[in-house]
Amino acid sequence: MIKKTSKMIMAFTAILLALTACSPSLNNRDPNSGVTNSGESNNAAQPQSSYLKRDVREDVFYFVMPDRFNNGDVSNDSGAPKGSISHGGLDTTSKWAFHGGDMAGIEQKLDYLKSMGITAIWMTPILRNKAVQKGGFAHHGYWIVDFTEIDPHFGSNADLKRLIDTAHKKDIKVFFDIITNHTADVIKYEECHNADGSFKSGLDRCAYRSLQEVKEQGTYRAFVPKKEQGEKFPEWLNDPRYYHNQGDSTFEGENSLYGDFNGLDDIDTEDPEVVKGMIDIYTKLISEFKPDGFRIDTVRHVQLPFWQAFSPAIMAHAKAEGIENFHVFGEVYDPNPEALSSFTTEGKLPAVLDFGFQSAVGGVFFEDKPVSTIETLIAQDHLYNDEDSNVDQLLTFLGNHDMGRPGFFLNKHLPNASNEEKLQRSMLAHAMMFFSRGVPVVYYGDEQGFTGDGNDVDAREDMMPSKVASYNDNTLLGTEQTTKNDNFNPQHPLYKSIAEYAAIRKQQPLLQYGVQENKFFDDKKQVFAFARVANDTMPNGGVAQQNDEALLVVFNVSAEQQTVTVSQQYESYLVVSGAAKISASDNGETQITLPAFSFGLFSSK
CATH class of the missing domain: 2.60.40.1180 (Golgi alpha-mannosidase II)
Known part of the structure; x- marks a missing residue:
């Protein structure tokens, strides 16, 4: 039963839209x-305020992987010149490699995004990476070596500034995806590696040393192979003493805080000098590029005191630069609201990505779980309330580059459902995201019915014509096209539905606040x-x-x-x-x- 709220007193003479998930434009x-x-x-x-004055709760986000979106400049496809740590990795037929998308490509599609109702773009990391390591490729941007400039695969610093300037002229915000937990894999350990950085015979990883073991025998003896010495910027990042050097993480217990993620160099974020250094890195990026906010990677793998210092410093600097509504949200890969909210209350982050929302809503709409799953989630919204933030500032989403897409979840959990039902369910889930509390995030390609074969690289298809066989054999939702085609169709039923939901949300302040x-x-x-x-x-x-x-x-x-x-x-x-x-x-x-x-x-x- 619906109980009357004290604030719902006055007669309401306005319009409210009642729509189905398949309703027309x-x-x-x-x-x-x-x-x-x-x-x-x-x-x-009223007409939406300019990007600088607009509260994040009025925004609609588009999460995009630049490398897989649109190639606007083929001259940068191989990255830095040959011989550089940031060179190479281009193979448009491999789902693991670089495909050529860049800042120019995103700039060319700003009108496509704006017409869908997008008001903020969040890009996967764009700073300079180690292009190739352990047979893998840094198309995703999470293997940073230089925190001062854009990765050459994506263009130049000037290209990034032009994208941001053009987006701002269209009242679209631009958010950076940043990392404080680790850098690319450059540091090696004498106990595990040869002088050239390769593993010693019989090893394929370096076993984690616990804090107790470190007390007894010390950390691993760290070194940097000659060919990669001095590759990190700022310079202090080349000093191994600013890293934990405790070996590989198994993502459980204490080693999720101190271990190396798949060999990535785990930064000692408890060191006061590191805290100062990271604040310096990202305040300088704010001053130079004027982004509108940060998404922070791997937040739960860094201890809370770091965020208690880092977040307020970043927010204060952004305000000093005239970015009053600068917003920061962290990735805490956990569906439990108690765990998530600890980073916005005790940890002082303004917001986190709402993995609880994704789990509950995805369960109901993509797996046919009981709708009361959502009731349980919303009943815990009070956990996020504190003096400077609340649940409305969380970013809600249905899938991403790590876990997979709505189309994949539908194929996995409801394999016998018709394509029409899957399309309806995806539309309906997007409506839920736009009309529920929080700030909606559309994952690139979902508006074109992308499905994918799974998580990680299987959820990172090309919007531009793809040459990846395992992408091109997928059946998309709402279209006869495949990823072999260019997929920027404003007539796709999901694109049109999302545009409609965004328009409704913009017209209804209660859906924002x-x-x-x-x-x-x-x-x-x-x-x-x-x-x-x-x-x-x-x-x-x-x-x-x-x-x-x-x-x-x-x-x-x-x-x-x-x-x-x-x-x-x-x-x-x-x-x-x-x-x-x-x-x-x-x-x-x-x-x-x-x-x-x-x-x-x-x-x-």
């Missing part, structure tokens, strides 16, 4: 459907509802001043039409779309009927 509504122009609504937003309250969850019918209600964090005036309104969002995640009954606590519920039917009775109840795999978005009086 906002600009192509049937004039006889009863749809009222959303511009007439008291809840209609409103508190989310659980209303009802019926596991038998696979129907659930929540409300977005006004709260004290909503800015005064402008786009987000709606203090006495509420939105009701209802989802039907079943293959059958469903009817649910809710208590009628308002004079009426206003509907725009003809897809969802709502009716009030004399006994104080309201009936809502939803088609299969659909949602309804309602205003209340």
Whole structure:
């Protein structure tokens, strides 16, 4: 049952959109459907503020891997000149290698993104990498050797500045993906490696030395092979004493904090000099490039005191540079809200990626788990509340470059579902992401129905025409095309749906700022509802001043039409779309009927 909230008092005369997941474009509504122009609504937003003034809660993110997006300059495809640590790795037929995407390529597609409603771009790391190590390739950008310049595979510092400048002119923010936990694999250990850096006979890794073992026998004896000495920038990063040097992590227990990830050099972030050095690196990047925020990699593998110093310093510097709404969010790969929230409360990060949301929503929409899974998640939202942040600032997502895509999850967990059902479920899950609390993140390619074969490199397909056989044999959602084709189609049903959801979200401040309250969850019918209600964090005036309104969002995640009954606590519920039917009775109840795999978005009086 829906209980009345004290702030929902005044009569609400505005419009609210009630739409199915497969509803047509906002600009192509049937004039006889009863749809009222959303511009007439008291809840209609003013034009979105410029990027510098815009709160992150008003943003829609696009997470893109530059190498796999669009090749705007073929001259940089091989990276640095031959002989450099940042040279090579190009092989457009290999899913592991570089494919040629770059800053120029992203710049060329800004209008494609803007038309979809994207207001912020988050790129995987773009700083200079060790291009090839252990037979792998740094197409992802996470093997940094130089923290002062862009990787030559992606262009030059000037190219990056031009992209940011062009994006800002279009009111699109640009976020950097940064790393403090490790650098590329340059440091070797005398106990495990030969002088040239290769493993000694019989070894393929260096066993982790625990803190107790370090007390007894010390860390490994670290050295850098001659051919890679002095390759890191700033210069202090070349000194092995600023690293843990305890061997390879197994990603469990203490070694997840002190061990080397697959041989990557694990930085000693407990050292005060390292803390100062990392703050210096990233404040200089802010001053030079003026990004709008950072996503921080591998946050849970660095101890909390580091974040308590690093995050406030970064935020203060950004403000001093005139970037008032600079936002920082960390990657804490854990679906448990208690673990996630510890980094925003005790750890002082403004936000984290909401792996709890991905787990719960993905479970319901992609695996057909009970809808009450979402109820359990939202009931824990209070864990994120503190003096300077709350759950609304988390970034929500459905898949990513590590775990895989919605299309992959659907193929894996619902293999017997039709392609049409999978498309409907993906659309519906995206609607949930846009209408729920948090800041939505679209993973590149999902808007074109990409599916992928799994996680990691199997979820990193090319948007530009691909030559990777294992990508090109995939069946995409909502299209007959494959990744062999150019996939920047604004007519794709997922692209159009996402654009529509973004437009609705922009028009409804409560979807950006409103508190989310659980209303009802019926596991038998696979129907659930929540409300977005006004709260004290909503800015005064402008786009987000709606203090006495509420939105009701209802989802039907079943293959059958469903009817649910809710208590009628308002004079009426206003509907725009003809897809969802709502009716009030004399006994104080309201009936809502939803088609299969659909949602309804309602205003209340």
